[in-house]
Structure formats: structure tokens, C-alpha cells
Amino acid sequence: MMRKYLIAGNWKMNKNASESVALVKELVQAAGKQSDVGVVVCPPFTSLASVSEALADSTIEMGAQNMYFEKSGAFTGEISPEMLRHLRTSYVILGHSERRAIFGETDALISKKVVAALANSLKPILCVGETLAEREGGKTLSVVETQVKGGLQDVSADDADRVVVAYEPVWAIGTGKTATPEMAQEVHAAIRGMLTALWGAEAAQKVRILYGGSMNAANADALLAQTDIDGGLIGGASLQSHSFVQIVESARKLS
Ligand code: PEP
Numbered sequence: 001m002m003r004k005y006l007i008a009g010n011w012k013m014n015k016n017a018s019e020s021v022a023l024v025k026e027l028v029q030a031a032g033k034q035s036d037v038g039v040v041v042c043p044p045f046t047s048l049a050s051v052s053e054a055l056a057d058s059t060i061e062m063g064a065q066n067m068y069f070e071k072s073g074a075f076t077g078e079i080s081p082e083m084l085r086h087l088r089t090s091y092v093i094l095g096h097s098e099r100r101a102i103f104g105e106t107d108a109l110i111s112k113k114v115v116a117a118l119a120n121s122l123k124p125i126l127c128v129g130e131t132l133a134e135r136e137g138g139k140t141l142s143v144v145e146t147q148v149k150g151g152l153q154d155v156s157a158d159d160a161d162r163v164v165v166a167y168e169p170v171w172a173i174g175t176g177k178t179a180t181p182e183m184a185q186e187v188h189a190a191i192r193g194m195l196t197a198l199w200g201a202e203a204a205q206k207v208r209i210l211y212g213g214s215m216n217a218a219n220a221d222a223l224l225a226q227t228d229i230d231g232g233l234i235g236g237a238s239l240q241s242h243s244f245v246q247i248v249e250s251a252r253k254l255s
Contacts, residue, residue: 005224005251006164006231008040008063008125009238010093011047020047024054026241031056037251038231040091041238044077052087054099063091064126066099069109069116079211081120092117093233095151096127096201097170107150120160125164125210125233126151128191132171140169141190148194157199161206165191166233174235181229184211189226217246220241224254 015023020043031039031174033053042063043051068078072080084092094117110126117124128147130140149164155163167187168177179187188209195204211223212233213221230249237243 003230004038005255006038006040006210006234007248008041008091008210008231008245009239010233011041011043012063012065012233012235013044014239015043015047017047017050021050021054023241024051025062025245027244028055028058030241030245031248032060034252035059035251036255038100039248042093048087048089050112060176062088063093065087065093065112067092067117069112077130081116081122084122085120089122093125093127095114095127097168097173099187106227107147110151111153114151118155118159123164127166127168129168129170135169135171140187141214144187144191145194148191149198152198157203160199160203164208164210166210166212167191168212168233174213178214178219181226184223185226185228188226216245217243220247220250226249
């Protein structure tokens with residue numbers, strides 16, 4: 001089955017609102033009309049409103065980097081799914097390794113967020129991945145399986161085409177160390193198998209599985225050419241238009 005590539009930029013805690021608009025204008029200019037590849041930018045919360053406006057006439061979509069699962073109320077500092085939808089947000093990154101490691105997010109919490117995202121017409125990008133110690137201890141697949149099953153436990157096969165999984169080995173994030181295409185494909189194929197066990201083969205074939213971890217213009221071709229790599233979640237290389245657009249171009253060539 002032909003899955004459309006998805007290239008998503010995770011800007012993390014970078015770019016104020018004016019810097020965000022400047023970057024997004026460059027992206028719209030370079031890649032804002034094509035529809036062969038899904039392109040998503042995930043700016044910080046403070047830039048969502050202005051980025052949304054700047055994306056209005058383009059094919060580029062917007063994602064958030066996190067959210068809370070409740071509708072509204074006494075949750076100081078949190079943002080609801082409905083607030084994101086109001087700003088025409090289409091995607092939301094959930095369970096990023098930085099949220100798991102720095103902010104103590106558990107699979108149980110992430111699962112609630114995934115359910116709330118889908119209920120509010122937001123497509124979750126569920127991040128999973130092992131640490132270096134876990135890989136060296138031969139635990140990669142069991143760690144990833146716990147995260148995939150934990151995050152998707154309350155999601156049904158009917159929602160498979162709206163779910164995105166991002167495999168992001170923690171040791172490759174922001175380090176310049178990338179999994180080889182073969183290493184990444186091995187885990188992506190295993191994730192496809194986990195999704196098959198959960199939802200059946202037809203639904204599992206619809207899920208886009210992105211690779212994340214020091215993906216850049218130089219290594220994107222080889223990673224994206226792998227059978228089960230359906231796109232990328234890009235951190236550092238998404239902060240400058242030329243490197244991000246080159247990754248989009250890699251995906252277009254393979255489409
Ligand atoms: C990320 O944090 O999602 C990521 C993949 O970062 P980087 O590309 O900088 O490794």
C-alpha cells in the first residue's frame with residue numbers, strides 16, 4: 001500500500017513568534033504549494049496563532065508539541081485539544097522522549113492524550129524509542145513495544161489512518177548520531193508487526209511510521225527509501241528552511 005510521506009518539523013523551545021513567521025514564510029515560498037508529501041511544522045505554543053495565519057493559503061499543516069487531555073479547567077500552564085483545534089492545528093506530538101525524560105510523562109498519561117487528540121480531530125504523532133543503555137542491553141524492541149501498546153491501548157483500528165508513530169532512538173536525538181537505514185528499518189518493521197497484532201494487517205498498513213533522530217539533508221534519502229519509513233520527525237534540521245526543504249524534496253523524489 002502506498003502511504004504518503006510525512007515530513008514534520010519539531011521546533012522544540014526555539015523561535016519566538018516573529019522568528020517563527022519568518023521561517024514559515026520561507027517554507028511556504030519553497031514548499032507551500034506541493035501536495036505529494038505531507039509537510040507539518042510544530043512551533044512552540046506562543047507561535048501557533050501567527051504560524052496558523054501565515055500557513056493559511058498553503059498545503060503545509062501545523063502541529064503542536066504537546067497538550068493536556070482535559071477539555072478545560074484548573075490545569076495551570078496546560079493547553080487543551082480544543083484550543084489547538086481553534087487555531088487550525090492538525091497534528092500533535094505526544095510522548096516525545098524529552099517529555100518522558102524531563103517531565104516524567106508515562107505511557108498511561110500519553111495514552112489519555114492520544115485518545116483526547118483523536119476525539120478532537122487532531123492526529124497524534126506518538127513518539128517511541130529506546131535509550132542507549134536499553135539498546136546496548138538488547139531491550140530495544142521490548143521498550144518500543146511497551147510504548148506502542150501503552151500509547152495506543154485505547155485506540156481502535158478505525159482510527160489507524162489518523163495515527164502517526166515516530167520511532168526516535170533517544171541516543172540519536174540531537175546528537176548527530178543517526179540510526180543506519182537498516183537499523184531503523186528493523187525497528188520500523190517490528191513496529192508495523194506490533195500494530196498488526198493490535199489492529200490487523202489492513203489497519204497497520206495505513207499507519208505512517210516516521211523516523212526521528214538527527215535526520216538531515218544528507219541522510220534523508222537513504223532513510224526514507226526504507227520500506228517501513230514513511231517520513232521523518234525532524235528537530236535541528238527543521239530550524240532552517242533550506243535543510244528542512246531538502247528533506248521534503250528527498251521524500252518527493254521517492255513518492
Ligand atoms: C526530535 O527531537 O524529534 C528530533 C528528531 O531531533 P533531532 O532531529 O535534532 O535529532
